[in-house]
Amino acid sequence: MSIFSTKKSWINLTIWVLIIALIIAAPSVLPVFRLNLLGRYLSLAIVALGVDLIWGFTGMLSLGQGIFFALGGYCAAMFLQLNSAGEFPNGIPEFFGLYGVEKLPFFWEPFKSSIFTLISIWLLPAIVACILGYLVFRNRIKGVYFSILTQAALLVFFNFFNGQQKLINGTNGLKTDVTQLFGQMVGSEIMQRWFFWVSAVLVILAWFFARWIVRDRFGNILIGIRDDEARVRFTGYNPVIFKTIIFSIAGGLAGISGALYTVQSGIVSPQFMTVPFSIEMVIWVAVGGRGTLLGAILGAVFINYAKSLVSEALPASWMFIQGGLFILVVTALPEGVLGWIRKDGLRKLLFLIGLNKKLETFPSLEVNEQGEVKS
Amino acid sequence: MTTPLLELKKISVSFEGFLALRDLDLVLNQGDLRAVIGPNGAGKTTFLDVITGKVVPTKGDVIFKEESLIGQKEFRIARKGVGRKFQSPRIFENLSVQENLALAVSRPKTPFSLLIDNLTVKHLDQIQHLMSIVNLQLKANISAGALSHGQKQWLEIAMLVGQDPDLLLVDEPVAGLTDEETDLTADLLKSLAGDHTVLVIDHDMEFIRRLDCPVSVLHQGHVLKEGSMSEIQKDPLVIEVYLGQSEEEE
Numbered sequence: 171m172s173i174f175s176t177k178k179s180w181i182n183l184t185i186w187v188l189i190i191a192l193i194i195a196a197p198s199v200l201p202v203f204r205l206n207l208l209g210r211y212l213s214l215a216i217v218a219l220g221v222d223l224i225w226g227f228t229g230m231l232s233l234g235q236g237i238f239f240a241l242g243g244y245c246a247a248m249f250l251q252l253n254s255a256g257e258f259p260n261g262i263p264e265f266f267g268l269y270g271v272e273k274l275p276f277f278w279e280p281f282k283s284s285i286f287t288l289i290s291i292w293l294l295p296a297i298v299a300c301i302l303g304y305l306v307f308r309n310r311i312k313g314v315y316f317s318i319l320t321q322a323a324l325l326v327f328f329n330f331f332n333g334q335q336k337l338i339n340g341t342n343g344l345k346t347d348v349t350q351l352f353g354q355m356v357g358s359e360i361m362q363r364w365f366f367w368v369s370a371v372l373v374i375l376a377w378f379f380a381r382w383i384v385r386d387r388f389g390n391i392l393i394g395i396r397d398d399e400a401r402v403r404f405t406g407y408n409p410v411i412f413k414t415i416i417f418s419i420a421g422g423l424a425g426i427s428g429a430l431y432t433v434q435s436g437i438v439s440p441q442f443m444t445v446p447f448s449i450e451m452v453i454w455v456a457v458g459g460r461g462t463l464l465g466a467i468l469g470a471v472f473i474n475y476a477k478s479l480v481s482e483a484l485p486a487s488w489m490f491i492q493g494g495l496f497i498l499v500v501t502a503l504p505e506g507v508l509g510w511i512r513k514d515g516l517r518k519l520l521f522l523i524g525l526n527k528k529l530e531t532f533p534s535l536e537v538n539e540q541g542e543v544k545s
Numbered sequence: 546m547t548t549p550l551l552e553l554k555k556i557s558v559s560f561e562g563f564l565a566l567r568d569l570d571l572v573l574n575q576g577d578l579r580a581v582i583g584p585n586g587a588g589k590t591t592f593l594d595v596i597t598g599k600v601v602p603t604k605g606d607v608i609f610k611e612e613s614l615i616g617q618k619e620f621r622i623a624r625k626g627v628g629r630k631f632q633s634p635r636i637f638e639n640l641s642v643q644e645n646l647a648l649a650v651s652r653p654k655t656p657f658s659l660l661i662d663n664l665t666v667k668h669l670d671q672i673q674h675l676m677s678i679v680n681l682q683l684k685a686n687i688s689a690g691a692l693s694h695g696q697k698q699w700l701e702i703a704m705l706v707g708q709d710p711d712l713l714l715v716d717e718p719v720a721g722l723t724d725e726e727t728d729l730t731a732d733l734l735k736s737l738a739g740d741h742t743v744l745v746i747d748h749d750m751e752f753i754r755r756l757d758c759p760v761s762v763l764h765q766g767h768v769l770k771e772g773s774m775s776e777i778q779k780d781p782l783v784i785e786v787y788l789g790q791s792e793e794e795e
Contacts, residue, residue, distance in 0.1 A: 383660065386659070386660075386663075387644075387647055387648060387651060387659040387664075388656065388659040388660040390637070390640050390644050390647070390648055391648060391656075391659060393637065393639050393640060394637045394640065394648060396639075397637050397638055397639055398635050398636075398637060398638075400599075400619075400631075400635070401631075401635045401636070401637065403618075403619040403620045403623065404597060404619060404620075404623050404628070404629045404631075405623060405648060405649055405654075405704065405708060406620055406623035406624045406654045406708060407620055407648075407654050408618070408620045408654075409620075411655075411656055412656055415656055
């Protein structure tokens with residue numbers, strides 16, 4: 171099979187060279203507005219990597235990743251709000267004044283620390299995912315029931331956050347663009363340029379991390395759980411532990427993604443926990459290529475970029491295009507765009523329209539490890 | 546007298562009032578090869594479900610290596626040394642033959658170890674050895690889903706052996722195999738007995754005869770008769786409930 175894996179790594183290498191070239195070129199080519207959009211979409215690629223791990227590899231379709239995404243965003247926003255609350259009455263963020271709150275709610279306290287914040291951005295969502303996941307997986311809830319349950323959990327979180335004006339400014343959310351960090355306004359051009367770099371580096375690190383997880387037998391067990399969970403159990407593995415771990419990792423990645431997205435879009439609000447947004451995350455992965463980590467990144471970045479370009483040109487049409495794209499992928503390219511390219515889709519397409527010849531193969535051709543053909 | 550490896554004591558399983566197993570007793574000693582036959586619905590698969598922890602019996606006890614298995618999780622029972630092959634081949638179709646076997650031979654089976662440790666040379670040798678037993682060396686890197694039905698059955702048996710269980714429960718290993726493959730499977734199972742204890746469930750009388758081992762006949766959730774194949778075939782009760790039927794069908 172080595173000829174195929176060589177081809178796969180060749181495709182991967184090409185795509186990576188292009189991505190890195192684009193990332194390096196982007197800050198000097200793009201205006202800040204566009205650069206900021208690209209930075210946001212790169213941060214969304216991190217949550218997409220998590221979705222790919224739990225859905226593409228492990229087969230658990232979570233429609234509730236928005237929970238973890240928003241939690242990461244709130245952690246970052248709470249720190250930023252506190253960091254620039256000095257000049258406001260009582261030394262607490264401004265919005266509290268609107269609701270007559272004079273004392274900082276207790277859970278805000280630790281977010282005065284930057285180190286606590288940097289850890290909690292990924293650890294808090296991971297812990298929530300761990301608890302939620304363990305309870306669900308222990309009871310062997312899977313398939314469509316798992317999807318419905320995660321969506322229900324999302325709605326619970328959404329409604330809770332929406333209603334808590336006195337704690338986290340409820341439906342208005344927490345603004346970050348007018349807060350201060352390192353003596354600079356977070357929404358300023360120079361900070362946004364920095365956040366772009368941070369997002370770009372973290373996407374690549376997150377990819378390496380995800381790659382490392384699925385590289386060997388751990389990843390194979392995840393695929394095994396997707397294909398035949400009972401077999402995994404009778405082979406002596408406890409699927410509950412593996413599912414809980416991977417769901418927690420996806421939660422942690424979603425948290426990092428949410429924090430980066432928040433600082434680049436200037437606000438975190440319960441809108442991050444709406445149902446359509448969490449479903450969109452799944453669409454990015456489906457279009458990019460389930461079970462191909464790179465596909466998740468490409469799907470998230472390109473679909474969102476297309477969304478902003480299309481919405482500028484034809485404001486009402488994006489939902490139709492997105493729906494059409496999803497239907498196209500599900501029916502014609504079930505393995506996503508990258509999965510299709512890796513499976514020789516381009517050559518097959520060229521053949522269909524008559525521009526290429528079929529490869530000649532011998533029916534019972536077998537290839538050994540060294541790539542030598544055996545009869 | 547040594548203590549038996551596996552002992553089923555008066556096992557009853559009731560599915561909403563329907564008794565799938567009724568006071569089933571069975572004893573297997575270390576190194577035994579045992580065949581279990583019985584008409585459809587006799588409770589053959591339920592009986593494996595009980596041993597492997599998939600079904601909790603309403604009544605009775607399962608003793609394995611002097612320890613009760615009742616209420617234990619499936620993966621723990623598997624780690625204690627009970628391996629199971631399912632009726633239709635169940636392998637990880639999207640993994641290669643080699644990867645399938647690597648998961649079977651890996652130890653310890655904890656997430657951390659899978660992530661950090663590399664397979665040892667011993668394990669790699671074991672994988673090569675298993676592939677040579679079932680004749681799949683040339684398919685080492687081919688995804689298991691692309692194998693033929695017979696090769697899938699063998700891969701699953703090889704995975705089972707890779708787990709190095711004391712007790713192998715084999716459910717209809719020759720369903721859908723050619724005669725030649727059936728003979729090879731019978732020889733394979735016979736060679737495994739001795740080191741392992743093997744329990745085979747099947748319909749195929751030729752295959753059971755070839756195993757040349759004690760047979761238990763299951764009927765309506767109960768052991769009707771135990772004995773060698775020739776004894777079983779002469780027993781009027783067995784003929785009535787099972788062999789008679791299958792002869793008519795033929």
